[in-house]
Amino acid sequence: MGHQISRRTLFRTASGLAVAGTLGGALSACSGGTGAGSTSSDLTMTWWGSDDRHNAYKKALKYFQEKNPKIKIRETYSGYEGFFDKFNTNIAGGSAPDLLQMDTALVAQYARKGVLAPIDEYVGESLDLTGFSKTLLAAGTVDGKLYGVPSGIGVNQLTVNRSGLEELGLEFPDPEWTWTDLRKISQDVHKKSGGKVHGVDDVGGGALQAFEVFAREHGQTFFSDDGKKIGFTADTLQQWWEYWAEMRKLNACPPPAITSAAHNDLTKNAVVIGKALFTFDIGVYGAGGSITDAQLDFLPTPQGDGSGAREGNFVNGGVLLSATKASKRVADSVKIMSFFAQDTTAIKDMQLYRGIPPTEKARNLIASGLNETDKRNMAMADYISKRVSKAADVLPAPAPPPQGADQIWDLLFQSNLAVAFGKKSIKAQLGEFFDQAAGVLGG
Template identity: 85%
Template sequence: MGHHISRRTLFRTASGLAAAGALGSSLAACSGGTGAGSTSSKLTMTWWGSDERHAAYKKALATFQKDNPKIDIQETYSGYDGYFDKFNTNVAGGSAPDLMQMDTALVAQYARKGVLAPLDEYVGKSLDLTGFAKTLLANGTVDGKLYGVPSGIGVNQLTVNRSGLEALGLKLPDREWTWADLKSIAREVYKKSGGKTYGVDDGGGGTLQCFEIFAREKGQTFFSEDGKKVGFTADTLQEWWEYWAEMRKLNAAPPPAITSAAHNDLTKNAVVIGKSLFTFDSGVYGAGGSITDAQLDFLPTPQGDWSGAREGNFVNGGVLLSATKKSKRIADSVKIISFIAQNDSAIKDFQLLRGIPPTDKARNLISAGLSETDKLNMANADYISQRVGKATDALPNPVPPPQGADQVWDLLFQSNLAVAFGKKSIKAQLGAFFDQAAGILSA
């Protein structure tokens, strides 16, 4: 996972959810139960990520082993695709790794199936979580117990072509901006550019996280707590689609052809191709760097500008490190988790490769070596995290996406396009959306 939660990341996670959903049948078919842990004399550890993340893990673990020569670590790493399929096979066969990188969207499923070990008894002893905010630790907490330690702060935010904005004589909006402010500056972009550039890419369905925050600002969730239905009302979705219909009409957002072309193709994102200056797709800039040469900056998702609007943002925990329940090396795994979280050398090894570091200490340690864009990115994530931590009206973090979530997300995208292309009226598409979403989630 990169610095933030991009739409592609969420679709990727959905494939992991499918793999997790298959875990129950896998276990039932095997006499090994939930797995007896590794039989190797070595502590087995597995993770997914980029080559850069692999190298960072290996370097940090080498440092750990110098100080802990009796803990011999066997490392296994890969890309995300197939990671949980392999993990499920190992669990069912009794050869689960002792320590693993866990997806925040999947931790509840694995914890409730008895695969992961609760870590509470180690906190404040061999597990040092000094500096971790409660809102961040919530990402690894299931039914009141801690099953995974978050790697960093993940937030939903807008990515802004700041150099393009400044070239038009416009200033970056204040972080405490609203949906009305977004509309205003997006219109100015189109006007100042002589109609060559739209303000913001179409968020009506093209980017999941902006609608989720909009719904949370109204006190509603994307999915219900049991995952059997959507958690927002037809009135909320109607208001959302009407907002973006007006944005398209005002040329504040691009026409549907541009939005459609960018679906699951980041190289065609409106900011990347120079057709807009604001995008909700944080995949434009992540742990692998930027895919545009423009000087980027970052802003929180706009706030609700109506009476009673709530804090809609939430903080995601990046990835987690979790110990498996049947492992005979849980105490040693905890030492590694604590080392990666708090050791100065390990923190510097990872930089931003597991997300924005989770503590002030870690962020201060790496800040000097970051690029200007990295620093802006980290500052905005830190700002959002602090604002969420102070909010008294924010909803709890979203529940893990249920089975069928990827289909519902795609339905939202396609529904917005149907409205944008004039194939359906908003009211007609509302009925179709809720009927189809109900069918998907009840299957």
């Protein structure tokens, strides 16, 4: 029951932004917030997730309605696949839900199309966001307005086969580790295992979450503020690819065939199949639980080398709760958002089913009921959150990604594979990456 959520995971497991590519056509008739909203007298709420998440929501909402008998809630829920296709259809037909669970990867596009209601006017009144950091709230903020309340902390971290390290007689790394430390321990893993196991999966060479941290350590963002351009330089990407080329040369990470096979298939992840002990793919311990029997632990994405290394890690908002602009029940929807954010019963009911809880109060409330791996997972998320909040030179949290981001993320992964398989030199692939990215973003 790990429940970490990231934009990388959303894209890899469900192609979250793929549905967003059709937003322009599907929503052209309702841009600006037109449409009837729900025709029922009940407040309609919809979300996606696992059966455990469904049951937790239903239990919490039953309690909410007992305390607020004038607000009747009609619930609909499903898995992620097809969720936003149905949402788009409902919007176009004037039957959008009043309240929905929103993907952080899509919030900017729906907000700018006039589908979502800004909720700033309720903050401090019926919407209690005590304990939410500004960094965390940025996940639901678009063009300076708040369109969604984060459900939890999404952090950039590695999942580690801790029992595998112990069997090789290797110490678990300090969380203040660096990219050099990752290279060193990955070499040690390969040597100690007699060449049978590598240190870290090469998913890092193309993973959004890992490279985004690396770019931020150089004072650069993944996308420009307006979302029309790539925000990092060719020099930064070159350094990144050179790092992973060296990792492959040193056998610190598996050969590219393993990397390629694991793309979009967690069952073939290098840690899951026993070919590596570290992975950047947090889905190995995600909303559906662990897909490996190994004892797992967690570490922040490494920092740059040296005592003056800039903080590159950041905190995002898991999933959001958002109200639709066409709804006549925005005020009631906001009450529900505040309920999930602050009510003790709701927090205990939801546990980790919407991510690591967003406030220290909430994390403390559920800590005693967690298993040991969940406790380690939440403790690391808390550690990263506090470290980021104390950093003096950290960049603001990334803005919600622009349309076309899914294509850029996949282009990064495929570019890394082209270099890894020797099909392209780093220099040649750099030029191709930036040319194609400019075409996608229109910059």
